[in-house]
Amino acid sequence: MEPDGDPRAEEGTPLHIPDGFINAGTSLAAGVASAGGVGVCLKKTAVTMEEKQAPLAGLVAAFVFAAQMVNFPVALGTSGHLLGGVLATVLVGPWAGAICVTLVLLVQALFFADGGLSALGLNVLNMALIGGLGGYAVFRTVRAVLPKTRPMVVAASAIAAGVSVVLASIGFFVEYAIGGVGDVSLEAMFAAMVGVHALIGIGEAVITAVTVSAVLAVRPDLVYGARDLLPQLEIRHGQPVGRA
């Protein structure tokens, strides 16, 4: 049983959904959904983005690309890599963050032959929209029940990161259930998909937590998901503000 279907499997690289796993109709539908979702993200980013966020968003995209290349072993003969959805959205906000992940997937598909061209919509849907926006929703939910401190921001990002990988893998499962080309037992595949991605989620949680806490330590003002913890400007009795 050689995995000779994919020559890149030997090179330790991120391997996104290739062409041929999922039929054209389902891929096209995912492409339309992704285009719509990314369109909303672009629009929202154009309205809300602040000046200092632009270079940070560039850095986040570059960092996610680099980190995705570092496959880590998760079980015998299996590796995983960062997806980066929660990392990106916690650092630069949901809309810009999802765009960062989309851009990484685009670069990978066009320049590195990673992720099929017809599967680009599926990959964007799973990793940028479900993993990124969905993961950010989990982050916000977890933060709402935790104390408002920086360590709790890190904890929430870790939990959301882990969950986001499983969500993305369920995204693939649903797509495969709808339009999978191969003839496989969906039940067995669901267990295998979720099982292995729960393990990968642990790695995702660790990398996300380390990165978010590093940025929080150096420039806490740059962490979108921790903005509410920044010292607020006080308004005192409506007195005019004089010299400093």
Place this chain on the structure above:
Amino acid sequence: MDRKNLTLFVVGGLIVALGLAFFVSPFASSSPDGLNKVAIDKGFSDTQKEHALDDGPLAGYAVKGVDDERVSTGIAGAVGVVVTFGLAMVLFALLRTLRSRRASEPSGP
């Protein structure tokens, strides 16, 4: 001051990303990833089609013509970091321009 710090931060972050791509990624695990492993185990990896751009100069995270596998992966990764950063900066600058054009209509400096 703040702007200078931000530039420093971004440059520092880029150095970390380049380091990951160039020095660490060549030593990454070479086992199939989660999706690929499931595809192999459950027997649906054989429906995969060859990538339309498989002959590209950087296809498969390897630089064509560079024989040393690790150097090849490292260079491909570093190029990817630079390209991704460049494209992201262009895209976000463009989005900001759209925004400031909309915002600057009624007010001047």
